[in-house]
Amino acid sequence: MTSRKATELIHHPYVPPPGFAAPQVGVYKASTVIFPSVAALRARDWRTKSGYTYGLHGTPTTFQLEERIATLEGGKHCLLVPSGLASIACVNLALLRAGDEVLLPDNVYGPSKAMAEGELTHWGITHQLYDPMDPGDLQRKLSDRTKLVWVEAPGSVTMEFPPLAHLVQLCRQRGITTALDNTWGAGLAFNGFDLGTGARSTTGSGADIVVHALTKYPSGGGDVLMGSVVTRDDRLHEQIKLSHMRLGWGVGANDVEAVLRSLPSLVARYRAQDTSARQLAGWLRGRPEVAQVLHPALPGSPGHEHWQALCGDDGLAAGLFSIVLHERYPSARVDAFCEALALFKLGYSWGGPVSLVVPYDVHAMRPAGRWPHRGMLVRLSIGLEETDALRADLEQALRTLG
Numbered sequence: 253m254t255s256r257k258a259t260e261l262i263h264h265p266y267v268p269p270p271g272f273a274a275p276q277v278g279v280y281k282a283s284t285v286i287f288p289s290v291a292a293l294r295a296r297d298w299r300t301k302s303g304y305t306y307g308l309h310g311t312p313t314t315f316q317l318e319e320r321i322a323t324l325e326g327g328k329h330c331l332l333v334p335s336g337l338a339s340i341a342c343v344n345l346a347l348l349r350a351g352d353e354v355l356l357p358d359n360v361y362g363p364s365k366a367m368a369e370g371e372l373t374h375w376g377i378t379h380q381l382y383d384p385m386d387p388g389d390l391q392r393k394l395s396d397r398t399k400l401v402w403v404e405a406p407g408s409v410t411m412e413f414p415p416l417a418h419l420v421q422l423c424r425q426r427g428i429t430t431a432l433d434n435t436w437g438a439g440l441a442f443n444g445f446d447l448g449t450g451a452r453s454t455t456g457s458g459a460d461i462v463v464h465a466l467t468k469y470p471s472g473g474g475d476v477l478m479g480s481v482v483t484r485d486d487r488l489h490e491q492i493k494l495s496h497m498r499l500g501w502g503v504g505a506n507d508v509e510a511v512l513r514s515l516p517s518l519v520a521r522y523r524a525q526d527t528s529a530r531q532l533a534g535w536l537r538g539r540p541e542v543a544q545v546l547h548p549a550l551p552g553s554p555g556h557e558h559w560q561a562l563c564g565d566d567g568l569a570a571g572l573f574s575i576v577l578h579e580r581y582p583s584a585r586v587d588a589f590c591e592a593l594a595l596f597k598l599g600y601s602w603g604g605p606v607s608l609v610v611p612y613d614v615h616a617m618r619p620a621g622r623w624p625h626r627g628m629l630v631r632l633s634i635g636l637e638e639t640d641a642l643r644a645d646l647e648q649a650l651r652t653l654g
């Protein structure tokens with residue numbers, strides 16, 4: 253699947269201006285688009301993409317990126333928004349109204365939970381957290397008020413890989429819309445719109461909506477903030493698109509170009525970071541300072557069997573994983589370990605060239621949750637540096653733990 257995607261992303265249809273047969277997409281910038289007549293101005297419909305009306309409704313540059321991201325995700329329609337978090341907001345605002353309830357996995361991307369606690373609560377939309385590793389818990393929490401269920405695989409700090417297809421199926425049986433945050437899978441590790449595996453594979457077994465923080469792998473440079481909302485269903489797309497237009501979300505052409513430029517190397521970068529991350533994760537497993545390595549492709553990690561079922565025995569994984577340090581190290585020592593790293597920089601995000609590290613106190617993040625570990629968690633995002641150099645950096649920093 254991924255090798256085909258690499259080719260599709262490079263040979264995606266694009267018609268260059270006459271006489272300029274370059275494969276790179278032009279950068280078109282405009283707020284105003286000029287119409288030849290009042291009749292043309294009145295007749296042009298921005299919703300169908302049959303013409304251009306105003307910069308906010310799309311340019312040749314944004315249309316190209318929308319089409320490529322739709323291809324990447326295996327969907328039909330794509331909307332671009334100014335960040336990954338905005339793609340979550342875009343879906344929530346388009347689909348939820350006062351009195352509705354939205355369900356989030358308890359290991360959900362943190363700011364998504366904050367949005368539910370803040371804006372959604374203010375607007376009379378309730379939320380509940382469910383345990384993504386326990387479909388029964390989700391099933392018990394679904395009600396007539398549930399209008400949207402978010403799923404994510406794996407949790408991007410604690411790295412549990414849930415039985416995604418099962419979660420989505422429970423919602424589908426009750427006619428409830430599901431939205432997948434596919435930033436980790438990046439459209440490569442699995443297809444968000446087709447979560448069935450092997451003989452059970454059917455179109456319609458996947459999420460209804462797939463959002464992606466293009467900030468991460470598709471940008472790949474650590475220099476762009478952008479998000480996407482992809483759908484297959486025309487009616488659902490129209491509903492989100494109308495809300496997207498009314499709320500005035502747009503993206504800048506230079507940022508779009510940066511993502512278009514990075515997409516051809518997406519598969520190569522994802523594979524390279526996966527390989528490097530797995531080598532480092534395997535090595536860290538043997539270190540006495542480390543109580544557990546949380547990486548869905550490693551046997552023994554929570555939900556490894558679900559990763560294997562969905563992504564395949566030789567499947568892909570993002571270059572992101574966490575380690576739980578031995579409980580004998582208090583948080584100040586773990587902070588010092590993170591600061592002792594030289595190549596790994598302290599910072600949020602992932603998918604860029606620079607390796608990153610963040611320490612997390614999971615007990616404080618998830619007061620009600622089940623979290624079996626006593627040690628501090630450290631999340632590592634593997635960049636594009638040489639694996640041996642990263643290993644040596646980790647080794648010298650681990651030594652400072654004593």
Ligand SMILES: *Cc1c(COP(=O)(O)O)cnc(C)c1O
Binds near residue numbers: 334
């Ligand atoms: C980074 C991230 C987001 C948000 O993306 P931004 O562009 O930083 O707003 C959403 N979901 C996941 C899983 C992420 O990792």
